[in-house]
Amino acid sequence: MARVTVKNLTKRFGKITAVNRLNLDVEDKRFVCLLGPSGCGKTTTLRMIAGLEVPDEGEIYIGDELVNDLTPAERDIAMVFQFYALYPTLNVYDNLAFPLRAQKTPREEVDKRVREVAEILGLSSILHLKPDQLTPGESQRVAIGRAIIRRPRVYLLDEPLTNLDAKLRARMRAELKRLQKELGQTAIYVTHDQLEAMTMADKIAVMNQGVLQQYDTPDNIYNHPENLFVAGFIGSPSMNFIECTLTEKDNLLYLDSGEFQLDVSELREILLGGAKEKEVILGFRPENITVEAKPTGRYSLQGEVYVVEPLGDQTILDFKVGGDIVKAIVPPDFKADIGDKLWLTLSKDKFHVIDKKTEKVIV
C-alpha cells in the first residue's frame, strides 16, 4: 500500500507562500501529475513529499504512516530529475546496479534485477556502454532504471522529459505511462506541459500560485474545468475567451459581446443563479466550433478570417470577432481566405460561461 496523502501542506519562502494549504490524496497505484506554470508550487510540493524540503505546516502520509519526521532515505521513495544524474565512469550495467550494491544486495540478485530492469526499459543491448556514448533518450531511461531497480513504494518524477527533443518526448510519454502501469506502483509526476499531464495521468492536480485549482481526471479537467485558469491552461490552441454581458430583453436572456448577441434563455436559471454580476466570459474550445457560410443554430456568431494556419492533418482558422481573435480547428481540406466572412456555430453543451469577477465556471 503506497497511498500518498498531504493535508494542509504549506511552505513559505520569506514573504512568498510557495504552497498554500494543499490537500491531495494520491491513491495506491495511480499516476498523478502536478501541473502548473513555473512558480506554481508543484516542485516544492514534490520536494516536500520526498523529504528534501520541510513543510511549515501540514502533514504528509505515505501509506498510513506520517512521514514528516522521516529522512528522505527512510521514506522509501525514488526520485527522477530533469537532469539525469548518471555516474560518467560506470557503464549502464554498473549505473543500474549501484543502488542495489549500496544496499549490500547479493551478487546474483543484483544481476537478475539489472537484467530484468534493462529488459523492461529496452536497455539490454547497451549495458556495456558508458553514459557519454548514450543518446539523451537512453540516458533518461537509465536514470529511470536506477529509480525503479530499488522497488521503492513511490516514484517522484520532476519534469523528466523536459530536456528531450519534441519527437523523443512524444515517444517517452507513452513508454513512461506503460511502464507505470506494468510496475503497478504510485507515481507523482511534476510537469508544466499540459499535454504530458493529459496523456499520462490518471488524475491531474492543476496548481497556480501555490493553490490547488482542480484535482480530477484528464477528461473532467478538459471538459469540465472549474475556473478560468484551468480552462485557459489546458488545451492547445487555448480555449477562446470573449467578454460578454448578460442582458435581458423581451423576456429573453442574451450573452452580449457588443459584436454579437446569443440567446441563452434555455440556460437562464443556471446562469442567473450562478453569476454574481452581469459581467461574464464566454469560453469555447477551437475544436468545438462548426464553421459555415451561413448561421446554422442559436449559437452562431460571425467572424472575419484573419489568417489561415494549415498544420497538415488539420487547419487552424483565426477569426477576428470584434476586437478578439478566435481560433477554430477545421479539416485540412477546408478552403478559406483572409477577409472571408464566415459563421461560427457553437453547440449547446460545448461552451462555458465564466463569472468574470470570481473566475468560476458557471456552466
Next chain:
Amino acid sequence: MAEVKLSKVSKATGVLCPVFDIDLKAADKEFLTLLAPSGSGKSTILRLIAGLEVPDEGEIYIGDELVNDLTPAERDIAMVFQTYALYPHLTVYRNLSSPLEAKNTPKDEIDSRVKEVAEILGITPLLEKYPTQLSGGEMQRVAIGRAIIRRPRVYLLDEPLTNLDAKLRVHMRAELKRLQKELGQTMIYATHDELEALSMSDKIAVIHGGRIVQYGTPMDVFQHPKNLFVATFVGTPSMNLFDCSLVEKEGHTYLEGEAFSIDVSDLASLIRSRLSNSELILGIRPNDFEVHREKPPGDHMEGEVYVVEPMGASAIVDVKIGSVLAKVKVPGSYSLDIGSRVWLAFSRDKMHIFDKNTREAIL
C-alpha cells in the same frame, strides 16, 4: 521587387554549419521557411543572404541585383534573431525610432512611422516603457518593429519565436503570418519547428545535412514527402514506419511485413520500376489509421493496444504491431483497455512507400 535567389551557393569554410549547392528562390511577397533540425545550416543560409558571411561559391541575388559584393547595410534587408537585441536604457519608442534616427529621417516622419508600426504590432500602450518592463512576447514584437520600421526589401528571421512559451508561440505564429501578408514583403524564416513551418509559410525548404532535400508548399511537403527524413521530420506524432518486402505469391504481389501482408498487385509494376531492391518501408501517418475492434474489410494491420494517450480534442492510441509501436490519432476521447486486440484500417492512397536502401519515396 524583392525576389531573393540563391544559385549554387556553398559555404563550407569557417565555424558555421556548412551548406552545399543551395538553389533557392523566395518570390516577391512570399513567406519562405527554411525548416531543419538545429545544426543543419539554416542559420548559415540566412547569414549568407544578410551578407554576414561570404559564400565560397555561388551567387546571391536580391531583386535582379547580384549582392555578393555588397555590405549588409547596402543589401537593404532586416534581420530578427532568436535573442532579441533591444537597447535596455531606451524606451520602446526610442528603440523603434533609433534605426530611422541613424538614417537622419525627419522628426515628423519618424513620429508617424513609430506610431504606425506600434499600431500594427499592438504595442501602442507600451511606447513609454523600458525593455525590462516588457514580457517576452512584447519584447519580441518590439524587436520585429525595429526591423519593419526601416521598410527594408527583405526580412530575415532566425527562430524568432523559439524563446517564447508554448501558448505565446501559438499566438505569435498567427500574428507574424498576418503581419507578413499586411506588409506584403518577402520574408525568409528559419525554424526547427515543423508546426511553425506548416502554419506560416507559402513555401518550405527542408534542409538536411547542409542540403535542400525538399522544396514545396506546406501541403505538398506534408502529403508527399520525398524521402524518409522529410516524412518523419514533418508531422506530430511522426509518420509510422514498417519494414517490409515485396513478395510474389500465386500471381499476386504483397507488401509483407513482420505482422501484416497487403495485396499491392495493382501497384506492383509501378513499385518495382522505382525500386533498387526488394526491401521497402511502408509509412502511414497517425491520423490516416482507423481503429476497429473487429477485423474490417480492406487493407489493415492487426495489433495490441499498448497504451492510450488522451489529449482532450483527440487521443493517441499506441498499438504494438509486431515489434513496432504505431501511434494512431483518433478524434475525441477514446477508451480501450491495455492489451486488447485492435485492427488498424487505412486507405490505399494514404500509403507512403520508401526504398529502404536509398531512403527515397517511391510512392
